[in-house]
Amino acid sequence: MTEYVVLGFILAIAIFLFWTQKLPYELTAVLVLLSMMLPWPHPDGEWRGILTYGEAFSGFGSSAVIMIAAMFVFGGALVQTGAAEWVGARLFRATAEKEWLLQLTILTMTTLCSMFVNDTTTVLVFMPLILTVCRERNLAPSRYLMFAAYGSLLGGQWTLIGTRSNILISDFHRQYTGEGLGFFDFTPMAIVIFLASAGYMITIGRKVLPTTVPLEEFDEEVREYLAEAVVTEDSATVGKTVADLPWSRRNDMSVVEVLRGDQRIPRWFRLEPGDVLIIEGSSEVIQELLKTTDFQIKEEFKISPEALQSVNLVTVEALLAPNALYQGRTLDQVDFNRFYRFTLMGISRRGETIRSRPSEIPLEFGDYLLLLGNIDDLPRLKSNPSLILLGQKSTPAIGRRKALLTIALLFGIIFTAMTGLLPPPVSIPLAAVLTILLGCINLQDAYSNIDWPTIITLGGMIPFGLALEKTGAAAELAGLLVHTFQGLSPVFLLGVLLLLAVLLTQLIENAAVAIILAPLAYQVAIGTGVDPKPFMVGLAVCVSSAFCTPVAHESTLLVLGPGRYRFRHYLQLGSVLALLTWLLATLITPLVWPF
Template sequence: MNGELAVVLILLLVAIAMFAIGRPRMDVVGILVIVALPLTGILTVDETLAGFADPNVILIAALFVVGEGLSRTGVTYRLGDWLARTAGASATRLIVLLMLSVALLGAVMSSTGVVAIFIPVVLSIAARTGMSARQLMMPLSFAGLISGMLTLIATAPNLVVNAELIRDGSDGFGFFSFTPFGLVVLILGIGYMLFARRFLDRKGTTDAADRRSTFETLTADYNVDGRTHRYKVQPRSSLAGLALAELDLGTGRRGGALILERSRLFRRTVHTTADNARIERGDVIVTDVDVRPEDRGVLGLEEIESGDAFFETYSRQVGLGEVLIAPDSSAIGKSVRGLRFRDEHDLIVLGVRHVGRAAGASFSSLRLAAGDTLLVAGPWSAISRLQGESRDYLVLDLPVEGDEVAPASNQAPFAILSVVVMIVLMVTGVVPNVVAALIAALLMGIFGCIDMPSAYRAIHWPTLLLIVGMMPFALALQRTGGVDLIVNGLLTTLGGAGPRVLLAGIFALTAIIGLFVSNTATAVLMAPIAIGLAHELGMSPYPFAMIVALAASSAFMTPVSSPVNTLVVEPGRYTFFDFVKVGTPFTIIVLIVSVLLVPVILPL
């Protein structure tokens, strides 16, 4: 071992130690590496910073934006709604559908983001059905990890391994090269979790009964559903062409619409306080005005069934909030009508609770007192502004639906279209993968699925800095002979046992390093070693690279192996040993399946 290699290995061990203890943050460790390597003289500054220009770093950033577009348009939340309706009270059906849904969605967006989205969905289902959240959260995290084995873009380690193949002179993997392995692991994972959930007993389960209010409890407390009506604008209606602010439903009061719903082909548009929105034939007007039958005929309106708790169907775009009249509020002594809440705060008052009881339909004329509460509706952004700006009103805890806001819900079909275009471009190879992802991100912006501030916030910069910071280590190890040293060590130890044993050794080494280092950093370190080993044996690099990618996604053994696991620890009330107990056997199963399957699909 030469002196330069010793320096690189010391830096690598120090980085691993900092990853293991969690101090400093992983992105800071990446920056420290970027600073330290040029000082050693082994790499130049340009070589150390080359990761910032790597196409895969840009690709990962673009995929963060695409994933955020799916969240902002409510595509992910609608999948959760379907899951809750379809699974019902069956724990088995729920686990199967949950893992399939998360894996499918995680194949085209960040698995960490998918798991974060599904956590409140799963907790809500657990609260309604009485299931144990402990038996649902770990299947959620396992499915998020397995999703990384389904497509090329599903997780950063896949892209890192693919980039190393291309850097080595090979063609790289195709979009669906990972899919056969991921599908087998997913099927095994579902079966395994149906069996293993018995080891995640109800002891220590979360308090499923969420104390926060919901749309259902709020509308019941203020008797909103009982006095809310829906009317469809008929073809010959005299209301067509009017602005919402000009609407008069026969009471002499203008602007009586709470919600204006419009369906065009596969899109549904919802307007709340947009007074300049024009009413069109076929629109549905949601109002608290009970239009008299004779007036319906004159206005050209047809009343349609509201159904129970129909307000929840608008929850991704229309917010509800409970507002308390402060003791020194200027609203004291005024009527609701006199507050001009719609003009001042872009919100509509749906009901009032006075002296602990819900006021009747004539609440708008009630004189308000300190301690009274109002139920307001409108854009979630308007409720947030009221929460932070007004001294007259105190916004109480927002309902749980506020965790699933989809401000661009009307653009959901365009978000799906953008993802489909990206996948088609990647599969056909018409343009490089990074260009396909950038096209999808641009389409998301053009169609209004995401705005620039949201796009920048969506990019997980610590992940990018970690990848860029660890990339130079691969080059430094190659230049100083470190890759050759590790390859020769593996050949000496396992070379006589055959290629499958070598694949098993690479998988085990990758999984063990992944206990202390992020799976992305692990892939950066192990990909050149695996490919170098393949060249040393005169074999194809593809099965060796695939083994590294699969092992990097097999971070099932500890709660700190992946952010996906860390997210579910608190909601599931898991201990470190819970993951060791359930995750270690499944990691061994994935190792065996990978070693048997990879050489068959990707010949040595």
């Protein structure tokens, strides 16, 4: 009984610290781990901790933690190769004419992506694309960003690798029964929850979102660069006028003039291969032109196809320094590629509208330059005394080969899980290693994509579940719950447990909720005399329902600032989604996985 009191005290302090965030999550988890090792006097007179040293540190070697770290690496490869962006940007622009259609597209795309990529990473990938479309069409991002956040949470409910809590609960189930949960065991419930949530959000829920958020309130300063885009031989724009081009109506770019040879031609002339369009737009626009087969940036001819397909591409914005060697020279006369292995893609001159060809403009002090190159060559560029580097941004690989390769590895994970050829604890780390070996992500980026605070949090909290089992606290709590509701159906007990999961996940991180409740769920099922699988699957679905507050999950927190949301927006929209998740999971899980 004394150990129960100590565990209860540790749990209460941990929940308080997780909720108030007075300490970082990972530090709280480490304190929980250490508290279970500290020796204290027992009634038998012996000083000992709840767990041995080996048991306390076992979380860091668990298959769940290894799988989660591997998924961070694999998700980074999907982003680095541009696989997610390649599909998402096209669909967002195609559906931007109608608000509800774009909202539904964002919700669907983020859900699909989050089935296989970490939910936070999903929001980080799609949020810039959504903001770009909002700038292009003069739309309020507050009407769309919430759909990305909630879509990433809904997508986590679909598959074993959708979110770390699913992997943790599957690992608990494997420890208890010798068999983990299947890759798509969660999917039937997730489909129904997604359809109900999407229907509510599109018809009623979106009405509570703010209607007007001026773009200038969240926009950072956007520099406009001039670049020369050459119409390629196989371009779909051949035979069309500038007005016929789909991006001619965009707000974030403009065609300054069109050149054929050395002659300016009217904008109503039909384009031919080799025509040069002088484009004015942001660095994101220049990057988009790099990715299309319709145009080639003039300076792109200096970059080899192999370099463009590298996952180490970086875009750098630089300012021409006073007394720079390049002052008075044109872009044609400055060969950054030869000396620094960077290619100059565009030029911007503050306060002036440039109407000349970028390649013919003499450089001046204060000019902004947009450069593209390999991150390994960045130190060499920094040593250039004529440039002041202002910032850099990782650029997804240009081309589809590595994106398709990464997607093929993803299908390999799914196929091996469905056929049983390889269990997920083997196939997921194997796929992550292959992305590094095949050049889809470099080793440095692989390390940086792993969310180490999350790994430490999980490694520190997993032993708490072990402590609940070792001390018998989970069995005692389950027995109390079963006795209290004696004579009622297992569905009612499932509903009580899932309601507790939904409430807790609004306050603390979902992986911590999974670690706390998984042992209890198993013991409740055993105490009731039913199969524990419905309890574990239902629990996995419900801990991914952190819709009601902006601080319950990283995904909802990420869109808080750019969307200018208030707490009430999360509560009004998210509370209905959380209620739908709890109700549908309680009713449908026993139908799919009978007791």
